[in-house]
Amino acid sequence: MRRAADLWTQYFEDVQYWLIHEAGGVRLKAKTELTAAIRECHEAAALPSHALGEVIPSETSQLSMTVHPPVGVVGVIAPFNMPLWLSIRSVAPALALGNAVILKPDPRTPVSGGIVLARIFEEAGLPAGLLHVLPGGGDIGSAMVSHAGVRAVSFTGSTQAGRAVGEIAARHFTRAHLELGGNNALIVLGDVDLGRAMSAIAFGSFFNQGQGCVIIGRHLVHESIYDEYATRLAAYASELVVGNPESEKVALGPIIDAKQRDRIHSLVLSSVAAGARLLTGGIYDGLFYRPTVLADAGPGIPAYDNEVFGPVACVTPFSTSEEAVALAADTEFGLALGIFTADVAAGLSIAQRIPTGMAHVNNQTLMDEAHAPFGGMGASGTSARFGSAAENIAAYTDTRWITVNSQVPSYPF
Known part of the structure; x- marks a missing residue:
């Protein structure tokens, strides 16, 4: 993650070119996205040491504890408007917490929202097979959400599309993190x-x-x-x-x-x-x-x-x-x-x-920081599922209860 952050800086002008020419963002907006990508990688670099379990009390003499293993495969569906930023804020923490990621960028921004992330992480040393970019439309997104191998989906987009993603995810018991529209x-x-x-x-x-x-x-x-x-x-x-x-x-x-x-x-x-x-x-x-x-x-x-x-x-x-x-x-x-x-x-x-x-x-509404919780209520989504360490750990790991006994206990049976 730290090498990836350095590479965003090294290839700043190249990525900025794509954010301007593919997504139509002005230079200020492109710089804002790239700065956010650097910060997201820095924050993600610290996540593995925060995914702490805990020893919890038990009514017996057994050792009782919780652990947070990765969910496995995370699907990320990102929009066109902030293609780099709204991809990496899910991709980086999901990878840092031990998951593989399938990233579906918007078909209008497949380079700045997908391919550049794959190239940066590849050059940073991410092991092969852990990040896949799958451009396409709604049919590709639906296939991803309904696939049995995908355990969690992070979706950013319109409320209408988010409802469809949530419905598919519910039918397949896929964990869905939805960041949707706002007025x-x-x-x-x-x-x-x-x-x-x-x-x-x-x-x-x-x-x-x-x-x-x-x-x-x-x-x-x-x-x-x-x-x-x-x-x-x-x-x-x-x-x-x-x-x-x-x-x-x-x-x-x-x-x-x-x-x-x-x-x-x-x-x-x-x-x-x-x-x-x-x-x-x-x-x-x-x-x-x-x-x-x-x-x-x-x-x-x-x-x-x-x-x-x-x-x-x-x-x-x-x-x-x-x-x-x-x-x-x-x-x-x-x-x-x-x-x-x-x-x-x-x-x-x-x-x-x-x-x-x-x-x-005393500030306008367009605010986001890599370490702060981000999300909405009602038709704007499923609450904060981005940003803070606690939210990312909840989004991209499971919580398991594990007990250990020194010998098999006796039961009245």
Whole structure:
């Protein structure tokens, strides 16, 4: 794992090329993924010494203990939007804990989400046969999940696909770790310094063209600053450069394909037809979609009610904290939450009342660290199954109870 981390650094430019040209990420996004890959390998390197069993009490004189052997074969199904990052965060810990891995990258990103991992780990010295890359579509994923030899599956993708994976896994008693979609809310109280906050807000809304499960979709803003907020966000979005992702000056690159672009545009058009006000964006050139801000876009507006997976920010006002909590919680998703306020205690109080897997006070929702638990509730997945040592050990090892007696005990039989 440590050699792999060094190799990500050595081949930084080569892998960055693929993340830009295959996945359409800008340079900042490619660098972010590669940095994450290095950190994931460093964290995974320490995992074997953390998979500790324990000696537990017994009612008799026997030795009673638990151990954590590897599950055997782990299937990893990864998406296109962060192909390297969302592959390696499962591949590295699964390998480090003694498993073999079959990795199915998205068919749109088979190199940056699959082949580069195989080459890096091969050169790092991973024994042959422990990591296989199996590109393909949903049929390949279904075959993997239903195969008797696969004991656990780590899936990152849409809620719809995740439900299908979970159903197949349940029929075959395969352990399924599902990290799914999100329609994340950012709650902005009236005491916020908007000049200081706007950069973080725009980053959390438009990074990677909005193609991310932890992107801010719903901006819930106190009525006292609502007009100023919507105006500032629209002005900020209108200045962001969209174009060739190889350029250092570009903030947004292309949408992954025309199908996804058309879905984004359809949600924007139907939202305007439903009463939302288009403040900026709502247009595209080829696969390049302008960052879009919709005001008066609350419940009942399609782009507000659905995960857009594109650079679209829906802004709606609230009058009280209770109303903000109700709006934020009124969704099937429960992935990430952001709260901006000068009153940290008030922010923490709000965070504790909204059921999400992750909540960040005075930060945007697009947060991830290799050692921190990551996951959602409800339609966003099966809780935290990534990140921390405890979660990775629970995901990729079994827990066995073993007892040892010095001689065979007597029974009343």
